[in-house]
């Protein structure tokens with residue numbers, strides 16, 4: 001049976017849904033194990049067991065976070081060898097993809113990014129060309145490295161849980177020698193809203209908000225949603241670039257995506273068209289966003305959004 005290693009960087013006090021998705025996919029491919037970095041809380045270890053992890057690998061050194069990604073790739077390469085894994089699964093974040101690329105070079109492994117589904121034989125389905133095509137790919141190398149987009153599948157615990165033991169993986173002494181060390185970190189003020197890439201609901205605003213994200217924020221808060229934006233809105237400085245969704249921004253795949261004052265250019269669609277339900281609010285009935293919307297409202301967002309917010313609040317009260 002194929003050994004599948006899931007990399008979880010800093011699992012924190014509770015596992016993210018994206019990590020549970022990776023474990024669910026790992027079980028469909030073979031025998032799952034987890035290589036983590038950072039602290040492992042007891043609850044997290046129990047959840048990893050509930051999702052079928054047969055073994056947990058930890059690095060011999062606790063300072064991997066003091067460097068950019070190089071040493072993490074070295075650790076993961078050593079973990080793959082210790083676990084005798086033939087498949088590695090990671091998230092699809094920019095950092096995880098960089099680790100995957102470096103790991104691919106170290107192991108001579110095929111790397112497939114932007115994966116949205118994996119067949120039991122390891123064939124990966126990925127979304128390409130700004131999301132307008134999907135392709136299938138399979139690595140022909142002894143080890144395959146796949147970076148999987150979050151919200152690709154519904155996480156599912158194993159029928160029979162495990163109580164996995166922890167194995168320490170020796171990180172090569174050379175791993176940190178020629179790596180860039182992080183010299184300072186400044187934490188961004190927390191918004192209190194869910195993480196955009198993981199959110200179940202996203203409310204996004206575009207040029208149509210004309211500098212006023214207030215109605216978008218109010219609706220997002222009524223729904224417990226994250227806030228996204230088109231590039232026109234981020235370029236105008238109305239909201240931070242980390243809110244940008246699209247080809248050159250984040251890719252989101254929420255259950256519900258509400259698009260307000262966004263025309264629906266191909267580069268914007270690339271980041272959101274896999275949302276389960278798309279609701280578009282635009283005052284131009286000819287706007288291309290209506291081509292992919294499940295529900296369309298032709299109207300002024302400054303009238304439509306506050307009405308929706310008021311109704312949602314009323315029903316929640």
Ligand SMILES: Cc1cc2nc3c(=O)[nH]c(=O)nc-3n(C[C@H](O)[C@H](O)[C@H](O)COP(=O)(O)OP(=O)(O)OC[C@H]3O[C@@H](n4cnc5c(N)ncnc54)[C@H](O)[C@@H]3O)c2cc1C
Nearest residue numbers: 206207208230231232246247248249261263267268283301
């Ligand atoms: C290489 C490249 C990469 C790019 N990457 C991205 C990307 O990652 N993400 C991205 O979003 N774009 C990206 N773009 C830009 C993209 O092509 C569009 O220019 C951009 O998405 C337009 O943003 P918008 O829809 O907010 O603005 P517009 O196209 O100007 O549309 C504004 C919309 O708001 C509507 N509107 C105006 N006022 C109201 C109102 N009061 N109520 C309701 N509706 C109203 C209008 O009818 C219009 O449809 C990229 C472009 C290039 C070339």
